Amino acid sequence: MLKRLFWFLVGLAAGLVIASKAQAYVRSHTPRMAREFVLGPDQDNVTLRTLGSLIEDFQQYRTEKETEMNASYAEKFGRR
Template identity: 60%
Template sequence: MVKRLFWIGVGIAVGVVAVSKAQSYVKANTPKTAREFILGPDQTNVAARTLNGLFQEFQQARIQRESELNARYAERFRA
């Protein structure tokens, strides 16, 4: 179990380093217009914007599903 956790941690660390190196490479070796197309105009907060977008999408799906379940539950007890 400890070995597995160790290797998962190593994999996560390698992934973080690879992503940061790739982003640095893209920022250093692409023209400004191409960079803005790929990373957006706010290039300093790409990860935060991505996580925020994923969270907002999750919240919308959760609220929609909760409404569906509440309606189904209410239908069951009205009849």
């Protein structure tokens, strides 16, 4: 179990380092207009915007699924 956790954390750290190096490379080797087209005008907060969008999508899916499950439960066991 500890080996798996160790290798998971090593992979996570390596992924973060590679992602940050790739982002720095893209920033230094592409023209400003191309970067703004791909990453948007607020290039300093791309990671935070992406993470925020992922959390928002997850919350939306969670509420939809919860509503669906509640309706199914109510239909099966609830109001008659």
